[in-house]
Amino acid sequence: MKRASWYLTAGAVAGFAGVLGLSSRTTPAVPVALKGSRPAQAGQQAPSSGSGGSTAGGNGSGGQPAAAGQAQSATGPVTPYGYGELDVRVTVSGSRITGVTVPMLRTAEPYSQQLAAQVIPMLKSEVLAAGSARINGVSGATYTSQAYATSLQAALDKLHRR
Amino acid sequence: MPAMPAGRARGRQAGPARVPAPTPRPVLAKAALLVAGTGLGAVIALTITSETGSGLRASGGLATFGGSLTGMIGTYLALLMVLLVSRIPAIERVLGQDGLVRWHRRLAAWPISLLVAHAVLITVGYAQAAQAGLWHEIGTLLSSYPYVLIATVGLGIMCLIGVISLRAIRRRLSREAWWLVHLYMYLALALSFAHVIVLGPAFVGHPLTRLVWSVAWLATAGLVLGYRFGLPLVRSLRHRLVVAEVRPEGPGVVSVICSGRQLDKLPVAGGQFMCWRFLTRGRWWQAHPYSLSALPQPPYLRLTVKAVGDHSASLAHLRPGTPVLVEGPYGAFTRHAQVRPQAVLIAAGIGVTALRSLLEDLPRKSAPVVLLRASRPGDLVLRKEVSELVRHRRGQLHELVGNRDQAGLDERSVRRLVPDLHRRDVYVCGPEGFVTSIVDLAGRLGVPAEAIHHEAYAL
Numbered sequence: 302m303k304r305a306s307w308y309l310t311a312g313a314v315a316g317f318a319g320v321l322g323l324s325s326r327t328t329p330a331v332p333v334a335l336k337g338s339r340p341a342q343a344g345q346q347a348p349s350s351g352s353g354g355s356t357a358g359g360n361g362s363g364g365q366p367a368a369a370g371q372a373q374s375a376t377g378p379v380t381p382y383g384y385g386e387l388d389v390r391v392t393v394s395g396s397r398i399t400g401v402t403v404p405m406l407r408t409a410e411p412y413s414q415q416l417a418a419q420v421i422p423m424l425k426s427e428v429l430a431a432g433s434a435r436i437n438g439v440s441g442a443t444y445t446s447q448a449y450a451t452s453l454q455a456a457l458d459k460l461h462r463r
Numbered sequence: 464m465p466a467m468p469a470g471r472a473r474g475r476q477a478g479p480a481r482v483p484a485p486t487p488r489p490v491l492a493k494a495a496l497l498v499a500g501t502g503l504g505a506v507i508a509l510t511i512t513s514e515t516g517s518g519l520r521a522s523g524g525l526a527t528f529g530g531s532l533t534g535m536i537g538t539y540l541a542l543l544m545v546l547l548v549s550r551i552p553a554i555e556r557v558l559g560q561d562g563l564v565r566w567h568r569r570l571a572a573w574p575i576s577l578l579v580a581h582a583v584l585i586t587v588g589y590a591q592a593a594q595a596g597l598w599h600e601i602g603t604l605l606s607s608y609p610y611v612l613i614a615t616v617g618l619g620i621m622c623l624i625g626v627i628s629l630r631a632i633r634r635r636l637s638r639e640a641w642w643l644v645h646l647y648m649y650l651a652l653a654l655s656f657a658h659v660i661v662l663g664p665a666f667v668g669h670p671l672t673r674l675v676w677s678v679a680w681l682a683t684a685g686l687v688l689g690y691r692f693g694l695p696l697v698r699s700l701r702h703r704l705v706v707a708e709v710r711p712e713g714p715g716v717v718s719v720i721c722s723g724r725q726l727d728k729l730p731v732a733g734g735q736f737m738c739w740r741f742l743t744r745g746r747w748w749q750a751h752p753y754s755l756s757a758l759p760q761p762p763y764l765r766l767t768v769k770a771v772g773d774h775s776a777s778l779a780h781l782r783p784g785t786p787v788l789v790e791g792p793y794g795a796f797t798r799h800a801q802v803r804p805q806a807v808l809i810a811a812g813i814g815v816t817a818l819r820s821l822l823e824d825l826p827r828k829s830a831p832v833v834l835l836r837a838s839r840p841g842d843l844v845l846r847k848e849v850s851e852l853v854r855h856r857r858g859q860l861h862e863l864v865g866n867r868d869q870a871g872l873d874e875r876s877v878r879r880l881v882p883d884l885h886r887r888d889v890y891v892c893g894p895e896g897f898v899t900s901i902v903d904l905a906g907r908l909g910v911p912a913e914a915i916h917h918e919a920y921a922l
Contacts, residue, residue, distance in 0.1 A: 441527055
């Protein structure tokens with residue numbers, strides 16, 4: 302048929318533009334939250350929370366206001382991602398992140414549990430190396446990584462506010 | 464002979480004459496192309512929007528993204544390949560079964576290559592991300608990711624089918640063996656479906672996308688079942704064709720005359736073919752395409768076949784009363800394709816069968832020029848019928864008998880026989896080499912591509 306490729310291309314452009322237009326309006330919550338929290342500069346804020354001696358007394362950890370070198374912990378909100386949901390608990394000692402754990406992990410299927418179990422240690426070491434929530438994430442587990450980073454960032458923000 | 468039932472089953476305005484074949488609507492084929500393109504664009508956009516910058520920068524991110532993209536495009540093209548051979552009547556009428564199959568053949572290597580690339584890229588990307596060896600990662604993918612194992616089996620089947628479809632290998636296989644193996648493509652696609660939906664980044668957390676994708680595949684499956692199996696079955700049951708007579712027409716050529724019910728309601732255009740399945744012990748499992756050599760004359764339907772393979776040769780021994788299942792009619796080699804007032808019809812060898820029924824469909828006084836080519840006088844089958852039809856339409860008939868040097872069709876002889884060829888539509892039917900040479904010739908003589916119509920016989 303004549304001009305077959307023309308019709309095909311016209312359709313492709315329309316379909317491409319249509320989906321892009323739709324998705325920019327209805328982007329899923331996870332990436333948006335991540336983009337919002339990312340520029341918050343976790344690495345620089347954590348020290349200020351430590352050295353500033355924290356305005357309100359930390360309710361959970363230690364009982365004493367955080368002095369430099371004293372460990373403080375906070376837990377981020379439960380963050381859903383495509384395959385399940387998780388939250389992240391972070392421990393900051395002075396200006397350094399000294400521990401990250403995942404107290405709650407719930408997944409839709411057993412395999413996702415397996416996958417998360419593989420991925421979470423990798424994310425943990427990324428965070429400890431970076432000293433912040435600004436991590437590259439684990440390829441093949443993009444959504445898990447995003448949820449992890451989001452919850453972690455929120456936990457760090459909590460500590461900062463204290 | 465079964466009696467013709469009185470009264471029409473469906474009260475449309477068709478007169479006592481046959482139901483004509485529906486007119487092809489090229490706009491539908493264009494709309495289908497637009498829709499196919501839209502889907503392709505949407506699939507690419509979905510894959511891109513489901514990826515994030517951080518994901519791309521992560522180790523293995525690029526390979527994984529490439530894997531998603533090739534996987535999605537490959538799967539979507541596979542869907543289009545299935546649609547191309549699903550015999551949707553509205554599209555088939557415009558492009559013809561052989562036109563659709565040609566597209567299918569031309570494009571089929573793409574989805575398979577893309578899906579192989581998908582498997583490789585995903586494995587490499589995941590291995591980089593997990594900092595694992597390739598072999599270890601392959602094991603992980605197959606054992607711990609859901610549905611990846613069966614999808615891999617599906618990909619293996621696809622590759623096997625791709626390999627046997629390579630020209631060099633395809634030629635060595637019998638039509639039936641090749642066709643049977645080809646059917647496994649449906650199984651391969653079904654096996655791969657689940658892992659796409661469950662693992663594809665464009666689908667996870669996007670229930671709407673999942674729904675649309677599933678509906679598209681279900682609809683495709685429905686079209687295939689309906690038009691490849693349902694409609695032929697309904698037609699076969701409705702017309703209840705049986706072999707009435709087998710008549711020799713020339714050396715190695717027989718006409719099989721079938722009788723059936725309500726053949727006035729079979730929408731046939733001259734020049735079309737059907738796939739025939741003769742229900743005898745050795746033949747019931749294979750359907751072969753043969754042209755109708757005449758428009759239906761209720762209660763009769765005629766096909767004319769030359770013995771070139773096992774199946775066509777065996778038709779001479781068909782017994783009257785043998786039940787027949789049919790598929791079709793198919794083909795865009797009809798008068799509907801004509802874009803100019805007058806036409807020249809050219810056939811070589813057994814190609815005369817399609818020409819004969821096409822000629823019958825042309826209006827009176829349409830003054831067609833008909834060229835028949837054969838190596839020996841005996842091979843000019845149906846010549847009396849053709850000459851009578853030509854006479855009734857005030858046309859001219861030229862018979863060219865002999866070897867190619869004496870009676871071939873070259874630029875000079877065609878110019879001499881049909882001086883106004885460049886102003887006519889050209890219909891050509893015959894063996895593949897012959898058809899190609901005439902199509903080239905007509906193009907050189909100034910006939911535009913849309914006025915050249917052809918149907919080649921693949922042996």
